[in-house]
Amino acid sequence: MALPSPLQELSDPRFGRHGLRLLLKRDDLVHPDLIGNKWRKLVPNLEAADGRAILTFGGAYSNHLRATATAGRLYGLPTVGVVRGQELADRPLNPSLAHCVANGMRLHFVDRSTYRRKAEPDTLAAIRRAAGGDAEDAHVVPEGGSNLLAVRGCRALGEELRGHADVVAVACGTGGTLAGLSAGLAPEQRALGIPVLKGGFLDAEIRALQNLAFGGPRGSWTLDHRFHFGGYARTPPELHAFADDFEARHGVAVERLYVAKMLYGLVALAEEGAFERGTAVAAVVTGRPFP
Secondary structure, three states, X not given: OOOOOOEEEEOOHHHHOOOOEEEEXXXXXXXXXXXXXXXXXXXXXXXXXXXXXXEEEEOOOOHHHHHHHHHHHHHOOOEEEEEEOHHHOOOOOOHHHHHHHHOOEEEEEEOHHXXXXXXXXXXXXXXXXXXXXXXXXXXXXXXXXXXXXXXXXXXXXXXXXXXXXXXXXXXXXXXXXXXXXXXXXXXXXXXXXXXXXXXXXXXXXHHHHHHHHHOOOOOOEEEOHHHOOOOOOOOOXXXXXXXXXXXXXXXXXXXXXXXXXHHHHHHHHHHHOOOOOOOEEEEEOOOOOOO
């Protein structure tokens, strides 16, 4: 484990010509197997499980399910992954789900209607019973891993960046990383979230997470909803071309579902003049490409 994660400054003319500095917060280097914000979000939950199994949720290509399975293996805890889509139960496992199984996760597939209601107490109880075994007493972690413990765990990310950047950008799925990150930053710093899903629902989610974790709002943060490229797991050729170019320029492998969208957004914002000259922008690299 490498904490605090390294901070790497890049020379990129798309920022330099506007008088901006670009830094990468290399959370992808935190741990060789359990990387980035997944480490920060999951470890507090693993400790809270106190030896019990972890039960969590995700789609067929969920980064969170893979990370939870890996964390369970590293910590010696059983894991149960509730997967959206009953129709997938009889199909060959894709590489993402195969990774989960290889790391010891037991998969339980549910229909999409049930999955949408998974936060309802009666539905969750029914899922636990149907999954059986250690699922009935498991410590539950929500989809994406964002809960009170995860948000508090991500506060350290902001604390590590105090004094190093004016703006800290991060890609957002469920909002937990941004909620914790902004709480850890110094008052003169601000956090910028780039949602990778459509819908515009994250503002309320982040406020709710901060209320849950800290009793109220913390830090200065904003969201820019323009760079989701059609939604989660949507990676059109334009985004791949951008990521390929960034890799060629800087020798940093760019994860496509989250990190590429965040970096694309920062380049666009720099070109729009969204940042004052002299601004240091830190981009949090939350993951590596899979497989």
